Amino acid sequence: MSAQASSRFPQLTVWLPAWVDEFLPDPDTVFPSVEDRMQLAIDLARTNVEQGTGGPFGAAIFDMDSHKLIAPGVNVVVPSCWSGGHGEMVAYAIAQQVLQNHDLGGPGMPRLELITSTEPCSMCFGATPWSGIRRLVCGARDADARAIGFDEGPKLDDWVQALESRGIEVVQDILREQASRVLQDYAANNGVIYNGRND
């Protein structure tokens, strides 16, 4: 489609780092339990930091029936020069390219869930109803991210209920301790805590 694209302005390309290709198992691999699926999101978060490709946040879109991976996501904010590059946003964007549909809950789509190593910030929360997923599974709490200095933004107090009232099931605290440890280790190693401007 780039023949139809503006040549005056640059483009943003959202891509996954090359290491995910070797990191991930065969595409037909089944992740039977929710802990199996969360473990993948946590491992993506940790590996993203180790590889120097972004912040300590990982996510993944799974088919809720086959329990196979549709698309992973990792935080790419700093390397991509894109404040929207949170793990959840990247997972939504890549899954939508895999399935060639802006609505992952549209007709003909499999039933999909997002697994995220940390509860969504205000942006990723707001993006979730538009994504089309039917379930959101979270590891660390947003309080765990705030505890190391990441700003989760202004969120509704009842954000869980707000999603559930729109037909999106929310599951919290899956492997929370292990997911939080990724954040704590990142802070302990003086990882960059990027946030909105603070002046």
Added chain:
Amino acid sequence: MSAQASSRFPQLTVWLPAWVDEFLPDPDTVFPSVEDRMQLAIDLARTNVEQGTGGPFGAAIFDMDSHKLIAPGVNVVVPSCWSGGHGEMVAYAIAQQVLQNHDLGGPGMPRLELITSTEPCSMCFGATPWSGIRRLVCGARDADARAIGFDEGPKLDDWVQALESRGIEVVQDILREQASRVLQDYAANNGVIYNGRND
């Protein structure tokens, strides 16, 4: 950077449609008043519909001191297969590529504002503190978008105050009537009202 990119998963490329190159005036053009700048966002919204390149929403990032355009944005949700492709998100993403910085409010950056033809949805609201802009100027109210069937998502009642408490000035109702007319005309012409899944 694509040498470092995964080859197993597709990429999302966020780009502006080609018509913006001829539509926009010379890059050195100054838009002195806030109404001049809002007129551009409204015209982007209307032209995006006329050109068949997305929904009835336009936005633009301006330098608050020179009043020159840094980057426009239009809604590209359906053609890009990307639920995150709202006008505001596209403007943030393209401006961040222009300035090669994920934080438009970071050191060395000009003071920037976002002009948007309609108040932000819950996602674009949440994305705003991460973008680094210092002022958000809105045309139509979110109630005007809801009136034609677009879902603005679960937003804080005090979203304006939430942004202002983070140092982001919010200006509402600039050319609201004209901005709303773009939405009304879109609905009257049976434009596609895409939303999150509703089953």
